[in-house]
Amino acid sequence: MNAPAAALRPRPDAAAVEAVTHALQAAFGNRVVTSLAVRQQHANTLTWVENQPPDVVVYPQTTEEVAQVVRLCAEHRVPIIPFGTGTSFEGHTNAPFGGVSVDTSMMKAVVAVHAEDLDCVVEPGVTRKQLNEHLRDMGLFFPIDPGADASLGGMVGTRASGTNAVRYGTMKDNVLSLTVVTPNGDVVRTSRRAKKTSAGYDLTRLFVGSEGTLGIVTQITLKLHGIPEAISAGVCPFPTVRAACDATILAIQSGIPVARIELLDEVQVRACNIYSKLTLPETPMLFVEFHGTEAGVQEQAERFGEIAGDAGGGPFDWATKAEDRSRLWQARHDAYWASMVLRPGAKGVSTDVCVPISRLAECVEETKRDIEASGMIAPIVGHVGDGNFHVLPLVDMDDEGDIARAKAFVERLVERALAMEGTCTGEHGVGQKKMKYLEAEHGPEALDLMRVLKRAIDPHDIMNPGKIVAL
Template sequence: MAELVAERPRAEGEVEAVERVIASLAKHFGDRLVTGRAVREQHGNSVTWLPNEAPDAVVFVESTQDVQITVRACAEHGVPVVAFGAGSSLEGQINAPRGGISIDLSRMNRVLAVNPEDLDCVVEPGVTRKQLNEHLRDAGLFFPIDPGADASLGGMAATRASGTNAVRYGTMKDNVIAMTVVLANGEVISTGSRARKSSSGYDLTRLFIGSEGTLGIITQLTLKLSGIPEAISAGVCAFPTIRSACDAVILTIQSGLPVARIELLDEVQVKACNAYSKLDLAEQPTLFVEFHGTEAGVAEQAARFGEIASEYGGGPFVWATKPEERSKLWQARHDAYWACLPLKPGARAIATDVCVPISRLAECVDETKRDIEEMGLIAPIVGHVGDGNFHTVTLVDMEDPQDIAKVKDFMSRMVKRALAMGGTATGEHGVGQGKRKYMEAEHGTAALDAMRAIKAALDPKGIFNPGKILP
């Protein structure tokens, strides 16, 4: 055991504490407790350029009671606990900088109830969004939050995820009605009922949404559902400049046009998607657009958007009318990260995001694009621009210190620009380890002190996901 836990500096007594917890959990979980290096490293960070910091052991839980047993053992000995869903987070949220136990929730993957009359469902945290929507299809319902990756719903709530549909359907904070949460002392609480509104007490549901496993571990969710639209229409529209595309987005939103999705790809990203996803789009800044509603409503919305696009030099508007065409289009958008990798073979792709008020979108994207060109970077831009959120996927040579320094400077400039425009350091990727350093600049000292007070009240021993969110 000493060899297992000696991979990082340890305070006196930490090794013994971890050994006692692992021995205790082994009695209950048997082969569902894993200490092999490969599994542990899989449960550390793997999608960013942050170093992999593996836990000391992984527990594959199958019930709320399993989570309670694990948390109580860790709390007794002061050993860190890190919740793990699908491992698709982008800011090191699942890293274990102090070691400890990773609680893998992927086996808690049952849809417990669907209530079509109330447009809600109850699920375990390991259910993924694709799994849920497959389950709901025959009922004519769907869960609209779509971050691209087939993330677990517990993880999506923990990181306050959003995605391509957020402009119409909102983010996770708008679509989670209630949760069951295991606290740091092993107690289980429910954060609300199935009622759609309440004036009763503190809003605990939204306290835990976006807390990234630092306040509690989600073991059940009640989610809002939506009806599958009668008609869906999607299309692409190219623009002469990235500024004109953003200006078209701004006018679309300000006009109150109920667009369901409106995604921006710059010309570099379009080129990458053409090659990777076998598309034949013009290599220009392009908007992917989708409308939901009735046949007549969708036709009217599409026509109005076409008029707005033409005002900014956009066009022609190419429609994907068949379901398989729409699926290919949006799959290409979701595969944007992987499509970028061949642009600089051997490089690491570092995805980051910011979000600004919609009125500042064009300015922020334009200045970010200028930074990319002036610094000589390969960093395609993609964005959920209907709500002012956009991403860069920056390709960096991890063997070149100068390249690394340049990319870090670029990313810092991007965040500081967004904050100066009244925006946020992260629209949907979360804070984790990667963006802790911007928390004080965004929120201020007093707000951070309030967050620390909440953390201390709910997790006095600091065992839940240490080293995340709070600087």
């Protein structure tokens, strides 16, 4: 499979865009918007990826309406860019070739909850917080928690994970079935509600993580979990990031079923103290949470405490009240915004990598040295239970030298992760900015296979073009 060299896809003909816009306006009325402000809101608004707005934004309300939009765009070869809440970092929602942004925010129904089967069916515009509010009185919850209140459709697209992934897995582990509108306007259901199947190709996981390049998700069947009988959470300081990472590795290797284990370096702790009005010691810190029975949680916490102490950490500060736990985790989720207080006026350039857990301490430690040598302010946070961590260089976008330093740092970070048998992104996804690393990570043959799949499903390259692979 020797694919031709990637070519720059031309923008669609202006007449084609105008024809599609007029047809959409006739079909959907005021649910079609062409104002520049709204179009810019539907392109990249986070990190330093250039904002590339679509030509028009449409708000469908049903699967059939999405199919109608897709068939119209397919007829005129106009690009389609799916949009959830716009919280992604790598330019996923940009429209580098123009086209139609399909905003699924009006598709917010929780279609069904099958409590006895521990699953539910939702539309893509439902956010993770909205779903958990709906489920709370049933004693159920959906565990994938990327921090931002992202839409579930967007979380499918980027194969999201987050703080609970160490115990509950990522989106690929928690999606049972999808309804997808393909690039020719067909509506496909990828699987049934059964917990497992050996019937045919695994189409569900083909679309999970495809970032809207193969179709638009219009319905999602998700696994659910019972709300634990007991939850115990706390924070544990460490003298170094290596000590914190070593404690994490030992805990995971010892089989302790940690629900969440998050690393904040001393720079991030300082930011959280200022922004979230905490009083944590400004040293590398692990935020830890255990789920289970009262006895089980106590045993897990005690065993983890022993491991942390052996690594030089402690003492634990346990948050026994639900409101105290919520405050701690909200501070963790606000880490991106908290970091901005460390360099007012700078822009946060969030990036992530993931390495085998045995290489985690080495990778984080080398990254800390790189940050110091570069003279940057760049807090580190990480879902370290699965080897994934994030770095947020704070960049003066008016300083070319500062931008160059940050870009060079990100290149070195990815090279470091790949050299350790890791990946260029553990959960942010590829989008536009990480396309250039895929050949080094997967090899040219695997990248060619991705192009073959893309061409077979989307021969005219109308589905979120310019993301993951270039044709």
